[in-house]
Amino acid sequence: xxxxxxxxxxxxxxxxxxxxxxxxxxxxxxxxxxxxxxxxxxxxxxxxxxxxxxxxxxxxxxxxxxxxxxxxxxxxxxxxxxxxxxxxxxxxxxxxxxxxxxxxxxxxxxxxxxxxxxxxxxxxxxxxxxxxxxxxxxxxxxxxxxxxxxxxxxxxxxxxxxxxxxxxxxxxxxxxxxxxxxxxxxxxxxxxxxxxxxxxxxxxxxxxxxxxxxxxxxxxxxxxxxxxxxxxxxxxxxxxxxxxxxxxxxxxxxxxxxxxxxxxxxxxxxxxxxxxxxxxxxxxxxxxxxxxxxxxxxxxxxxxxxxxxxxxxxxxxxxxx
Amino acid sequence: xxxxxxxxxxxxxxxxxxxxxxxxxxxxxxxxxxxxxxxxxxxxxxxxxxxxxxxxxxxxxxxxxxxxxxxxxxxxxxxxxxxxxxxxxxxxxxxxxxxxxxxxxxxxxxxxxxxxxxxxxxxxxxxxxxxxxxxxxxxxxxxxxxxxxxxxxxxxxxxxxxxxxxxxxxxxxxxxxxxxxxxxxxxxxxxxxxxxxxxxxxxxxxxxxxxxxxxxxxxxxxxxxxxxxxxxxxxxxxxxxxxxxxxxxxxxxxxxxxxxxxxxxxxxxxxxxxxxxxxxxxxxxxxxxxxxxxxxxxxxxxxxxxxxxxxxxxxxxxxxx
Numbered sequence: 001x002x003x004x005x006x007x008x009x010x011x012x013x014x015x016x017x018x019x020x021x022x023x024x025x026x027x028x029x030x031x032x033x034x035x036x037x038x039x040x041x042x043x044x045x046x047x048x049x050x051x052x053x054x055x056x057x058x059x060x061x062x063x064x065x066x067x068x069x070x071x072x073x074x075x076x077x078x079x080x081x082x083x084x085x086x087x088x089x090x091x092x093x094x095x096x097x098x099x100x101x102x103x104x105x106x107x108x109x110x111x112x113x114x115x116x117x118x119x120x121x122x123x124x125x126x127x128x129x130x131x132x133x134x135x136x137x138x139x140x141x142x143x144x145x146x147x148x149x150x151x152x153x154x155x156x157x158x159x160x161x162x163x164x165x166x167x168x169x170x171x172x173x174x175x176x177x178x179x180x181x182x183x184x185x186x187x188x189x190x191x192x193x194x195x196x197x198x199x200x201x202x203x204x205x206x207x208x209x210x211x212x213x214x215x216x217x218x219x220x221x222x223x224x225x226x227x228x229x230x231x232x233x234x235x236x237x238x239x240x241x242x243x244x245x246x247x248x249x250x251x252x253x254x255x256x257x258x259x260x261x262x263x264x265x266x267x268x269x270x271x272x273x274x275x276x277x278x279x280x281x282x283x284x285x286x287x288x289x290x291x292x293x294x295x296x297x298x299x300x301x302x303x304x305x306x307x308x309x310x311x312x313x314x315x316x317x318x319x320x321x
Numbered sequence: 322x323x324x325x326x327x328x329x330x331x332x333x334x335x336x337x338x339x340x341x342x343x344x345x346x347x348x349x350x351x352x353x354x355x356x357x358x359x360x361x362x363x364x365x366x367x368x369x370x371x372x373x374x375x376x377x378x379x380x381x382x383x384x385x386x387x388x389x390x391x392x393x394x395x396x397x398x399x400x401x402x403x404x405x406x407x408x409x410x411x412x413x414x415x416x417x418x419x420x421x422x423x424x425x426x427x428x429x430x431x432x433x434x435x436x437x438x439x440x441x442x443x444x445x446x447x448x449x450x451x452x453x454x455x456x457x458x459x460x461x462x463x464x465x466x467x468x469x470x471x472x473x474x475x476x477x478x479x480x481x482x483x484x485x486x487x488x489x490x491x492x493x494x495x496x497x498x499x500x501x502x503x504x505x506x507x508x509x510x511x512x513x514x515x516x517x518x519x520x521x522x523x524x525x526x527x528x529x530x531x532x533x534x535x536x537x538x539x540x541x542x543x544x545x546x547x548x549x550x551x552x553x554x555x556x557x558x559x560x561x562x563x564x565x566x567x568x569x570x571x572x573x574x575x576x577x578x579x580x581x582x583x584x585x586x587x588x589x590x591x592x593x594x595x596x597x598x599x600x601x602x603x604x605x606x607x608x609x610x611x612x613x614x615x616x617x618x619x620x621x622x623x624x625x626x627x628x629x630x631x632x633x634x635x636x637x638x639x640x641x642x
Contacts, residue, residue: 070505133564143502146510181464181552184391189467189549212553213560228510229550231502232533233557239534240561243454248569 001030002095003298007037008064008082009102010286017101018045020291025053027292031299034059034095037082061085064102067284071105075113083107087114090277096302097278099269099294101286107279108144108272115277118307120314123148124274125156125227126281127163128234134174134218138164142270143231153178153195153224157203158317159273159310160222166304167297171221175207179225179233183209191226199224202317269294271301273310278302322351323416324619328358329385329403330423331607338422339366341612346374348613352620355380355416358403382406385423388605392426396434404428408435411598417623418599420590420615422607428600429465429593436598439628441635444469445595446477446548447602448484449555455495455539459485463591464552471516474499474545478524479638480594480631481543487625488618492542496528500546500554504530512547520545523638590615592622594631599623 005021007014014037025033032055035042039060046052063078065071075084086098087110100107104126112124125141140160141148148156157176164171178196180188185196187209199206210223212233225233269282269290278301280294326342328335335358346354353376356363360381367373384399386392396405407419408431421428425447433445446462461481462469469477478497485492499517501509506517508530520527531544533554546554590603590611599622601615 131564133567146502179553181467181549192549212556212558213563215557216560216564225553228502228513229553232500232546232550233554235533236536236554237533237557237561239537240558241565242534243452243537244562244565246454252573 001028001299001302002032002034003295004034004036004059004086004089004095004098005291005295006082006086006098006100006102007035007042008061009100010282011284012287013101014041014045016286016288017291018042020288020295022049022053022056023288024292024295025056028295028299029053029055031055032057032095034089036061036085036089038062038064059085059089065106067103069103069106071103071109074103074106075110081106084110084114087111087277087279090279091115097280097298099280099282099291099298101269101282101284101291104143104281107281111272111275111277111279115275115279117274118276118311118314120311120318121155121159121274123152123155124272125152125159126230126270127160127273128270130215130237132216132218135170136168137215137218137220138222139215139230139234140222140224140273141227141230142234143227144272146226146228148191148226150191150195150198153191153226154198154202155274155314157199157206157222157224158313160224161203161205162306162309162313163271163273163301164221166306166309167300168221172205174221175205175219176203176222176224177207177210177214177220179223179229180209180211182211185209195224269297271297276307278307322349322620322623323353323355324616325355325357325380325407325410325416325419326612326616327403327407327419327421327423328356328363329382330421331603332605333608334422335362335366337607337609338612339363341609341616343370343374343377344609345613345616346377349616349620350374350376352376353378353416355410357382357406357410359383359385380406380410386427388424390424390427392424392430395424395427396431402427405431405435408432408598408600411600412436418601418619420601420603420612420619422590422603422605422612425464425602428602432593432596432598432600436596436600438595439597439632439635441632441639442476442480442595444473444476445593446473446480447551447591448481448594449591451536451558453537453539456491457489458536458539458541459543460536460551460555461543461545461594462548462551463555464548465593467547467549469512469547471512471519474512474516474547475519475523476595476635478520478527478543478545479634481545482524482526483627483630483634484592484594484622485542487627487630488621489542493526495542496526496531496540497524497543497545498528498531498535498541500544500550501530501532503532506530516545590618592618597628599628
């Protein structure tokens, strides 16, 4: 098992990224870690550690994609960026997976363009995790694409269900919901109503429409939606959490610390599902702890061969259709 | 000035609704209050008060629309419902405005069908308030309609701006934003991109696209979106607030109380903008305090003649177009 880590992306790069990678390397001694990025900077950070695990190597990449850059332009202008080099390593099968806390847009675009989609998959989707009263609820698509057709929403449901079952125990006993403005199947746009029928037919534990507030009930393992709404929802949830945390810290510092357990940046990242490789998109504010979580999930997914399972299930259900 | 109050709608009806109405009637002695609903029930609640303000009268309505009922069917099957009677009073100019904490769907449907839209207005929109670091941000449309065209989004922006300027001081110094997945004007669906250009042309303090987390920054007085996303966002925000409050109360009861200031049910309701009348939709969990807030806003909007202002501005901008 090998994993590539983009050490240049994220608000606390490279220090926190490398810290998380070194801690993980000490834990997963059978896994090879490739730190990708500007060699000089990486070596400088590493020199502060008394010992470096033997299962870590450095791969130089001279460019850094900044978060404010236009993803596709940045990829074109910076062919030797750390993100692209990570994707290349996956494409060339030198590693099994990669993680990046850099530009989400660049990670998504480079993964889709270079790795391509899995057989039968029509669109990639970002799956992100939302804390609920009973474990996490996956939200897919959190912004990889906009303007989903019903078949895309069905494929998100299939891919997201597989992910949740593999990584979050008990998900098989909870429901898959279609994000909508009401419970009745006649609610929503035409696309949503058509998707409802597809999901009812092909998703075993389809629980019908899920309304915004029900995401937190713990009844749903997965909420399916178009990337336009998923992106806005995710950012809104994050903004609201941060806002409430700030307000509470103003009143009581200890309570603010308690709320950090709802900090979206700690969950170990979102997964780009549907591409021919394993790509974990970490939060821009990722600390070493978040990076460690992301590495754990990436290795877990690679070991459990998530993409083979997705391909199989998509092919099987398309044949049925 | 006269106001109709649906005493039968909401989780704490009729007690809390009537309590809020009586408190308001004592405060606004020049305003006439019409309590609409089942006369027997209203009289029973009122009998617990030592004195009843003279500016309160009761208007009997035998039916109650339950929240689980299909709005349009309920209106058809229950012609003497408290909601419809309130709308009738507005239509017949017997009152200037009405409030209801009952079925949102029934309130919206009956208002649109019976009152009709203001001249030039193509679609009604629900404006709701979200607390931010610097006052409230209005969100329109929170679910009156789905599938907005660019012109609808422009009209939401015009109507919402007028409301925010009238009711929330300082709104004129903040921005109107178009809810989107990124800041650049090329982001989003075709509808959103076309709306961007319309808003840039016709809205003076248009601040471009607003992303989900930016709603809470306090920079925006208004966020404009389609009712599909607005409804899901609103419910999601409410669900997240409730979830966090519960989690915090588990750890510290006092802190839970502090968070009640972010309780969506306290803000005094949402406004249905664009209809030929003033309709305030209170939260289902409205307490007497929320009802008082809603009454205050309804009277304020009627006095400031919000609908005449909306008609004028819509006509002026359509002419220009």
